[in-house]
Amino acid sequence: MxxxxxxxxxxxxxxxxxxxxxxxxxxxxxxxxxxxxxxxxxxxxxxxxxxxxxxxxxxxxxxxxxxxxxxxxxxxxxxxxxxxxxxxxxxxxxxxxxxxxxxxxxxxxxDLVVDRTAFDRIQQVGGYVNVNTGGVPDANEIPIPKRIADEAFDAAACIGCGACVAACKNASAMLFVGAKVSQFALLPQGKVEKKERVEKMVAQMDAEGFGSCTNTYACEAECPKGIKIANIARMNREYFGAMLSSYQVETDGGE
Ligand code: FES
Known part of the structure; x- marks a missing residue:
């Protein structure tokens, strides 16, 4: 050729x-x-x-x-x-x-190399799962419905390449962050810290200068791992839920 x-x-x-x-x-x-x-x-x-x-x-x-x-x-x-x-x-x-x-x-x-450490910083603030689940057999004894396990696994398939950002006219990183939030928030082990995690990751995403999602679906169309835009909706639900409960704690604490 x-x-x-x-x-x-x-x-x-x-x-x-x-x-x-x-x-x-x-x-x-x-x-x-x-x-x-x-x-x-x-x-x-x-x-x-x-x-x-x-x-x-x-x-x-x-x-x-x-x-x-x-x-x-x-x-x-x-x-x-x-x-x-x-x-x-x-x-x-x-x-x-x-x-x-x-x-x-x-x-x-x-040339063609870009600095994608913004993604690393977003993941770092999200932390990891601190719950002690014991050894592998103990962790495997926690019942997780197949549908939920599959959704978490699909979200975890994100390889953090940044194609979603490059595809988006707003340079939004919400598909990436949505996948990273979802892979933990869906599972019982990850639920314990899910509020704090989503608040920190969304704040870091904004601080890094990524744009917002306007539902063009360009990210989903270009993602090499087929990450679904439903992860963005889940991240938004998790985020608003976390904000609401923080507000309620503040309000109750003030009474
Ligand atoms: S070089 Fe590892 S995914 Fe392409």
Missing amino acids: KITLKVWRQKNKDSKGAFKTYEHSHVSSDMSFLEMLDVLNEALIKKNEEPIAFDHDCREGICGTCSLYINGHPHGPLQTTTCQLHMRSFQDGATITIEPWRAKAFPVVK
Whole structure:
């Protein structure tokens, strides 16, 4: 295959970026998108040019590190991660535009790499489950209806790649935060601290500069793990419930 790549190049977070065009003729339709970039980078290095910086780690669709905005879609034309996208999804002779995730809360570090530590900080304030459930057999003795266990598991499938933010015109992180809130709030072990957790995570999400959800469903359409927008509704219910009970405690305490 022969392709033309228009790639966003940016030296560092303070410099102004621009698209640079590369003609790439050593492309096999069986290559993954990242392998295609590896081959291009090898050629650039041979020519003493700076290789294109992009994020990747597992290359198995499980870590959420890869993050390219390809032809106007996070992770490209398929609902999968960039590392699981193959060049057979593109036509011979195609022009492919590659950009970093675009969001104020995800500043560009270099070329196609963005700083997604905002997600880490949101998760950190949420904490973890402090309930001592004993050993694995004891924890397994807590009865959890199958439907609830499945919903919690589906929410926990979020790999935190940030495609939801990149897809959203408001750069909202509510699908990510909704999934992280849900995976704990649905389960008995996570319910104990659920009020405090949702209040802190939503406050951190706002502090990081993410936008609000206006129900365009773009996040759900692009999420490589199929996280459902119902998680946003659940997060909102959990949040308002927590706020209401904090208000009641304050009111009762004042009487
Ligand atoms: S590199 Fe891990 S999900 Fe793509």
